Amino acid sequence: MLVWLVLLFIAVPLVELYVIVETARSIGTLETIGLLILVSVLGAWMVKAQGLAVLWRIRSKLNEGQMPGRELVDGGLVLLAGALMLTPGFVTDAVGLLLLIPPTRMAIRPLLIRRFRNRVTIFGPGEPGPGTIHDTDLADGE
Structure with a gap:
């Protein structure tokens, strides 16, 4: 990974320097x-628009209890696209713009979910995390 x-x-x-x-x-x-500059401004506008759209979808799901x-x-992915758009260069801007297109995100989403599914442990509300110790002995105080 470090390599x-x-x-x-x-x-x-x-690569960016060569292309520029x-x-x-x-x-x-x-x-x-x-x-x-033009591509960066366009990217910032698109990041804002897509970010707000994603935020509204998150709110909608939460309001539905899902x-x-x-x-x-x-x-x-929109956050990553924004970071790429802030990086000067045509290659990172192109990748960032691709990530801002919803069908591209739909294609990448299952790959990311599959990759990280086994690396993340999810605990529901009220469930103890790993290594949590529950001491049931109560001491009477005076």
């Missing part, structure tokens, strides 16, 4: 900077 993170933090900036430089060569430096599992995963 993947190191590669990610080295490879992504290098090649874009600047192709269309010009000022145009590239303008395009990066657990908003899918909606929470969507919220996490």
